[in-house]
Amino acid sequence: MVDKKYQVFVSSTFRDLVEERQDTIRNILDLNHIPAGMELFPAADVEQLTYIKKVIDECDYYLLIVGGRYGSLDAEGISFTEREYDYAVETGKFVIAFVHGEPGAISVQNSDVKPKLAASLNAFREKVMSGRLVRQWTNRQDLQLAVLKSLMHSFTAYPQTGWIRGNAAANQETLEQANAALQENVRLRAELAKMRAEPTERFPDIADLDDEVVIRYSYKYKSSSGIRYPDTNAKFTWRELFLGLASNLSTPRTEGIILDALTMATEQKGERTPFRINSTDRATIKIQFIALGLISARVSKTTDGKMAEFLTLTERGQQVYISNKVVRKDKD
Incomplete structure (x- = not known):
């Protein structure tokens, strides 16, 4: 002071x-x-x-x-x-x-x-x-x-x-300006977090995490005649898919991570392990979680200098993931 x-x-x-x-x-x-x-x-x-x-x-x-x-x-x-x-x-x-x-x-x-x-x-x-x-x-x-x-x-x-003192006044003025800018930054961050936390206002009929979706994919099959990749599908909740995806998004990843999320979900449900996910369903999964405010997508350079889209968890996504994975007390 x-x-x-x-x-x-x-x-x-x-x-x-x-x-x-x-x-x-x-x-x-x-x-x-x-x-x-x-x-x-x-x-x-x-x-x-x-x-x-x-x-x-x-x-x-x-x-x-x-x-x-x-x-x-x-x-x-x-x-x-x-x-x-x-x-x-x-x-x-x-x-x-x-x-x-x-x-x-x-x-x-x-x-x-x-x-x-x-x-x-x-x-x-x-x-x-x-x-x-x-x-x-x-x-x-x-x-x-x-x-x-x-x-x-x-x-x-x-x-x-x-x-x-005159020089102290200048320093105080600078300090007050910096504090005002900090308060404005906090306000804007709070507004942004609120907007991210309420994405469904833009899509009132959007499916939530407990709704089910059928995902199409192919799996690897070995037989006496050789290796084949038959098509199949399985039903999951959006929550099952998201938890598999979020567990692999501690750092930004490309959308290929969606296949890993599907793999985790199929293993938990006892379904066939996917080899390749249907490209339309992969895009749907990405768009759904962006619309729910759980992930964000941005274009950035890869390690080899090329441009690619990277997926990251939002603050809301982190909260949902932690809420679903945290160990709670027994009710007994």
């Missing part, structure tokens, strides 16, 4: 949370992801806020830390930190928020003592804590443990778009 890196925007007031921000950024780096924040350009005017919004747009997660200060205000009396938060929520960023659980215990130098600022901070706290799961913290150590756990959980449970 491609190593994906997430970009996390760290938002908070600046001067009162310098150490907490540094710890958070270090945790993000330790997890092999990318921190983003305005360490060098803290939000102080509209132009910088516009730039910050662009940075937030490029991030996968928005991480907010709320301490004891409301922060610098814009012309409308709203802190730039709250503006960042509102924009992250408005644009659908995944928000991870940490709010100080004991604001009254924060030192005066890190708190807003003016009533108006304190009221704005309380309102902002309530906004952040309503409608979402928020972790509270009381000291620097608690905060960093909470940050680490929350980030690891969010990366696993709520994965975002993330970033990957």
Whole structure:
């Protein structure tokens, strides 16, 4: 799997949370992801806020830390930190928020003592804590443990778009294309197997394996007057003929193998051993098993470079042969 890196925007007031921000950024780096924040350009005017919004747009997660200060205000009396938060929520960023659980215990130098600022901070706290799961913290150590756990959980449970190296992206794209081609190949093979498994749909009245057929052939007969080849015939089921044929088709063979199949069938039934099979009946046997989807025929080169037709078992043919030859448990 491609190593994906997430970009996390760290938002908070600046001067009162310098150490907490540094710890958070270090945790993000330790997890092999990318921190983003305005360490060098803290939000102080509209132009910088516009730039910050662009940075937030490029991030996968928005991480907010709320301490004891409301922060610098814009012309409308709203802190730039709250503006960042509102924009992250408005644009659908995944928000991870940490709010100080004991604001009254924060030192005066890190708190807003003016009533108006304190009221704005309380309102902002309530906004952040309503409608979402928020972790509270009381000291620097608690905060960093909470940050680490929350980030690891969010990366696993709520994965975002993330970033990957350009060469890794190319490899991933190739991998996805290969996988798509493989899935398509599997689908087509399944459809082909289904078509092969249901050949009788094309021939609704075709004889099945348990139907009988009369095969004409000649046999070798020795007498005092010499050797003769009289004609005869015998009745077989298509299954008897197929099992004799399939037992000799572990590798592709020419249609002469049909005579061997007939020989096996006659031996099992106690009939005369064939010397030559009737050419019409030989062709009928081949066509019947092709129509039943049990064998296939293809033209290929022989060992001496000539062209010949070779017969092979299909997947369905293999299944039928194995099903008929497998040894089963006694029912007693």
